[in-house]
Amino acid sequence: MDSEYTVIGALLKMERIKQNKGQKEVCYGICVPSYLSKIEHGTVNPDNEIIKQLYERLGISYEIDKKVLSEYREGISRYFHLLHYHMDTEEVYAELLEADSQLLYSAFAVDWLIIKGIEGEPVLPQIGRLKEAMSAEQKAYYLWLCFKEYTDSAQRVLDYEKACTIINNSFAMIQLCRAYFYHGDYPAIHRMENRTVAAALEEGNTYYLAEYYFFNGSAYACLDMEEMMIANYNRSICLLQNTGWKERMPDLYYNMGASYIALKKYKLGLEYLLKAQELQKESEFFTIHKLAIAYIRQGKMEEGRDCLRRIKKLFLDEKAYTELEYLMYEEACMECEKGFLDNPEYMKLLDKLIKVIEKDSHFGFLYFYKEIIVKAYERQRKYKKALEFEQKISSIVIKMNTK
Incomplete structure (x- = not known):
């Protein structure tokens, strides 16, 4: 069938349902209901005059000029x-x-x-x-x-792989890398390198070449693999810094800062986070949150609490925040308390945080908290849970190192 007639029928059906009208009401005196049904399902090529009358019956016109x-x-x-x-x-x-x-x-x-x-x-x-x-x-x-509509990240990957073969350009390949990233399949991102870089270079597509290195660097950043993270992020920075796409730079600096905090290199972490903050047009929750964590874990409690006050104000000003953001804020607040690792309420909070990260975000967030989660389990004598969590983390790290 002609694709145009398929669209004509689909639009006709959509508008008819929108107006809460039955087929008989719409087609009376124009055609029989069975023929209207065929038009709506795109199984016939109707006469233009019939189409015109049906659309007029619904008070709309189909553009044919x-x-x-x-x-x-x-x-x-x-x-x-x-x-x-x-x-x-x-x-x-x-x-x-x-x-x-x-x-x-x-x-x-x-x-x-x-x-x-x-x-x-x-x-x-x-x-x-x-x-x-x-x-x-x-x-x-x-x-x-529909990226955010998926509840199954594995299905999203399968659908995006099919979509990528259809469009088959660097833009499509980056959408697939994004799906791999949120599914935690970091080796798949690495395997996309030759294909994506070749496509971007052939197209002369600087942005999506830089974006590939951003995703590849982020995959390494999620696992605190400093050398490979820096190599890929530096490629992305070199491609972007003299272009009109500098809005991506704060994300690069944020990811580098967060990774350095997880590596306990707090000075470097603060350096990159402050760079990110300087370039951001508005206050960003995640940047302020990582600054708070960096200060708190160095024992600079006043600076950390000041960042947490800024987050609270951000919540009040925007009057909206995600469950993940609020739990991350609560966790940082509890880290300010003496003996927080022994507090059963802290363990309950971490259990909630783990579930929300696994449901709504990507593995990098979980990896950021890996050490403190294990410490809390062990301090509260939940050794089996500590072991299970470490095994879960290790299985993904092993996949990363055996791409």
Whole structure:
């Protein structure tokens, strides 16, 4: 079937359901309900006059002007080109937004909704209702938009591997690296190096070349593998520092600082965290949190408490925070207390923190707390739990070292 007619039918069905109208009500005097059903499922190529009447019955019009559609096609192509090179999409998006209502009822409806999703609009349910009308490429972008909707990171990896083979450029490869990262499959990120670097170089895509080294460095940072972390992050920094993409630099410095804190190299950790803070436009919870931890673990309690007061103010000002952020804040507060490792409440807090990290974040967060978690288990004579936790951590480290 012609993909355009598949879109026409899917949009017709979506709008009919949205208006809470039955098939008979919409098609009365135009066609029989069974034929409308075929149109909605994209199994027939209906006459343009029938389509026009059905859309008019719903109070909308389907854009068919070839000149207008050609302009839309050009604008959408420009948008995705800019996206693939991580260039500013604001101007072209604004131009397309002016034709929002026309685009939503055109052959480019799916592409337009995907673009709106990329720009942060809450359109996932709307796009989901058009899945049957999507091309393979459109399904790939839809899956990337659904990143946070997955509850199974292994399934996300499988879907992203398929999506990457369809789009097959450095942009797609970085989306796959991201899925590997949150699944904790760090060796898979390393295995992507030749493929991703070759694609980025062939495309002349500086940003996604730098982004690959960022992810690879982050994989090493999660396991405190200092030498490899620095090598990859320095490559990323060299590629980005003289470009318009300096907004990525605070993330690099933050990750380096957090890794040095886990390695107990507090001076270096503070140096990089303060660099990150200086470059950030707004106060960032994770940067302030790691600064607090660095000060507290050096015994500089007043500086640490000052950072915790800043976090509390941040929570109050924004009036929203994740469960993970709040538990991390609570844990840092308890580290300020004398004898906290012997406190049963601290152990309860750590158990909650472990569960939330495993559910909502990636392995690097868990690895950051590995030493203090084991210490707390041992101090409270929960030796079996300490051993199980160490074995869990070690199994991933071994995979990392035997890529």
